Amino acid sequence: LANRTRRARIDDVADAAGVSKTAVSFAFNNPDRLRADTASRIRDIAEQLGYRPNPVARMLSAGRTLTMGVLTPQALAVVFSNPFFGEFSAGVARTAEHHGYGLHFISPRAGSLATSLAGASVDGVVALGLSGEHPEVEHIRSAGVPVVVVDVRDIPELSGVVIDDEGGAHAAANHLLELGHRDFMVIAMEPPLAGAPLDPHSVMGMRLAGYRRALAVHDLSIPDQAVLTGPASIDGGIRAFRLGWERGDRPTAVLAASDAMAIGAMRAARDLGLRVPGDLSVVGFDDIDLARYTDPALTTVHQPIREKGEHAAHLLLRLIADEAAAPVREQLPTHLVVRGSTGPVPVRRQEVPSN
Amino acid sequence: LANRTRRARIDDVADAAGVSKTAVSFAFNNPDRLRADTASRIRDIAEQLGYRPNPVARMLSAGRTLTMGVLTPQALAVVFSNPFFGEFSAGVARTAEHHGYGLHFISPRAGSLATSLAGASVDGVVALGLSGEHPEVEHIRSAGVPVVVVDVRDIPELSGVVIDDEGGAHAAANHLLELGHRDFMVIAMEPPLAGAPLDPHSVMGMRLAGYRRALAVHDLSIPDQAVLTGPASIDGGIRAFRLGWERGDRPTAVLAASDAMAIGAMRAARDLGLRVPGDLSVVGFDDIDLARYTDPALTTVHQPIREKGEHAAHLLLRLIADEAAAPVREQLPTHLVVRGSTGPVPVRRQEVPSN
DNA sequence: TTGTAAGCGTTATCAG
DNA sequence: CTGATAACGCTTACAA
Numbered sequence A, B: 001l002a003n004r005t006r007r008a009r010i011d012d013v014a015d016a017a018g019v020s021k022t023a024v025s026f027a028f029n030n031p032d033r034l035r036a037d038t039a040s041r042i043r044d045i046a047e048q049l050g051y052r053p054n055p056v057a058r059m060l061s062a063g064r065t066l067t068m069g070v071l072t073p074q075a076l077a078v079v080f081s082n083p084f085f086g087e088f089s090a091g092v093a094r095t096a097e098h099h100g101y102g103l104h105f106i107s108p109r110a111g112s113l114a115t116s117l118a119g120a121s122v123d124g125v126v127a128l129g130l131s132g133e134h135p136e137v138e139h140i141r142s143a144g145v146p147v148v149v150v151d152v153r154d155i156p157e158l159s160g161v162v163i164d165d166e167g168g169a170h171a172a173a174n175h176l177l178e179l180g181h182r183d184f185m186v187i188a189m190e191p192p193l194a195g196a197p198l199d200p201h202s203v204m205g206m207r208l209a210g211y212r213r214a215l216a217v218h219d220l221s222i223p224d225q226a227v228l229t230g231p232a233s234i235d236g237g238i239r240a241f242r243l244g245w246e247r248g249d250r251p252t253a254v255l256a257a258s259d260a261m262a263i264g265a266m267r268a269a270r271d272l273g274l275r276v277p278g279d280l281s282v283v284g285f286d287d288i289d290l291a292r293y294t295d296p297a298l299t300t301v302h303q304p305i306r307e308k309g310e311h312a313a314h315l316l317l318r319l320i321a322d323e324a325a326a327p328v329r330e331q332l333p334t335h336l337v338v339r340g341s342t343g344p345v346p347v348r349r350q351e352v353p354s355n
Numbered sequence C: 001t002t003g004t005a006a007g008c009g010t011t012a013t014c015a016g
Numbered sequence D: 001c002t003g004a005t006a007a008c009g010c011t012t013a014c015a016a
Helices: A010-017 A021-029 A036-049 A055-062 A083-098 A113-119 A137-142 A165-178 A203-216 A234-246 A259-271 A305-321 B010-017 B021-029 B036-049 B055-062 B083-098 B113-119 B137-142 B165-178 B203-216 B234-246 B259-271 B305-321
Strands: A067-071 A102-106 A124-127 A147-150 A159-163 A184-189 A228-230 A253-256 A281-286 A299-302 A329-332 A335-337 B067-071 B102-106 B124-128 B147-150 B159-163 B184-189 B228-230 B253-256 B281-286 B299-302 B329-332 B335-337
Touching (some): A055 B055, A083 A102, A083 A305, A083 B083, A102 A113, A147 A305, A159 A305, A165 A253, A228 A234, B010 B036, B021 B036, B067 B113, B102 B113, B159 B305, B165 B203, B165 B299, B184 B234, B234 B259, B305 B329
Parallel strands (some): A159 A329, A184 A228, B067 B102, B159 B329, B184 B253
């Protein structure tokens, strides 16, 4: 019965029912203001005509879209392959759904985040993975859309949520120190712009600071050049570990700044004939779902990924409700989860094949 | 400089520049039709006023949203935790981005998919995980939005993409048979509606058919009751394997209909003291990224997950361009990837602890 | 080269 | 209880 040539509009229904557009609108959104039989007759006719209110027109009229955006500086194709992002999005989605909001993903269009943001019909945006020094941040702020930033510490005017990166990293390093380890390899996420200096306010900057604070107690240090970097993926971890091995690093423990990289390091180590944790201990960071299922299960720093998404979404909802509200900044706790990938330092470091 | 009380509209810019709305519109979308200096003057003033064209108004006027939807019958919070979904979405996102489309995720609102679909401003939808018998399918079709279905075989009027589930499953079972295995445990995804009979056209129906065809050659069969089911997750796989074990199943090989479940089965087996593949071989299905990184690496049936997303998005784009186009149905190939989780059947089945 | 005016499809105000 | 009529903000013939 649906019209194949043109989608039915409110006027078509009104004409067919012999009433005004207002009546049709009421029949859907405000049935109490119509006589019961009128309302149901209108709805029947609408049904027959296959009428659906046009959501865009509704948005324009209402002045809001009931949609929130998740904004990332990376292409969606890469970001959706990242378990951390999936779990975070699950959190955002949960509160969005719960409040009747839809979810729209925004990534750079024609190279520019500002451009794609301008084209997206959202009431507000949760921005992920934006370093404070990202050149786009200013554009995004000036876009006039409510924004909540995640993992950004250096823009006090913006609402946002962060986690205790420094404390978590400190706990991770401390755990290894207590097990007797003194020779560390540090594997880090590479900075957003290749070769850029490490921003101390960034996630990686905070984590590195935590590692260093713990090591300093034992008069150990991690020179910047000693830190191995790569993309925050399993492959990135594999390559980083191999690189370190090839240049002669022979640590008894690995501090990896992300679980994916930690898993890669474990894999690379095993391929080199090392046993985990017998010959090498590995600590990750994030506690993604997968960390419980690796073999051995990964010792890591837990951060509440889904909750982070939920909190960010709640902050955004508040901001949408009252754009003039003062910025709110939340910090969520982290804690170490000891599983199977860490153990006491080997008594006597045995010779291992160098290939 | 941005107006804090009200977002600048096109009229504000027109007034400030002393021109008409048309001129302002042209300055952004059709600069050639203005004198160069006029256009740039207008853009400067717009910039100062913090003017951004309202995307919703633009959509209404243009009659399209430049957005495609990804529709799932499950809550986004669960679906984003699923690696398969992430990889599929990455594929959709890739072609969407490439064609200037945004991505909007649609999950049941107030229990109804049709409701949330009606409220979403999209030009079309890629529907994932919808069984042909899903009660919502009819509503979605009648919503009048171009739809591409994925993994649905029994609605010829709809464009869609499927994979060779039957052939892949056949290859998986055959591989194990050639290794000498004769005692199988089959672990399957549970049907969408608990307790519903298995739909032979569904993904699971096709895969089971493939297993059975291979086994039939050796006069082996898999009664429906013998199949263990659970959610398509690692935990689901763990529980399914344990359940089988507890009721006395002592297979030499596991046919798991999803990688997540296969990984769970491997884990559960190891917890019971079984070695993989020494005591037990395991084959998965899907070949998610993770399958390469488990220990041992998972032998599994590869399906081109990202490509599936890309193809679906392309089909949708075609449908959006020409709604009257005849439905197109694509089938993508699958193939077995032999890795470390399968091996020859144990010569003498050793006694294993029953707990 | 620029301006006028008519949509786009709803919702909401305010008389009747 | 019902129906004109005016927003909502932009695009685009068409006219000047």
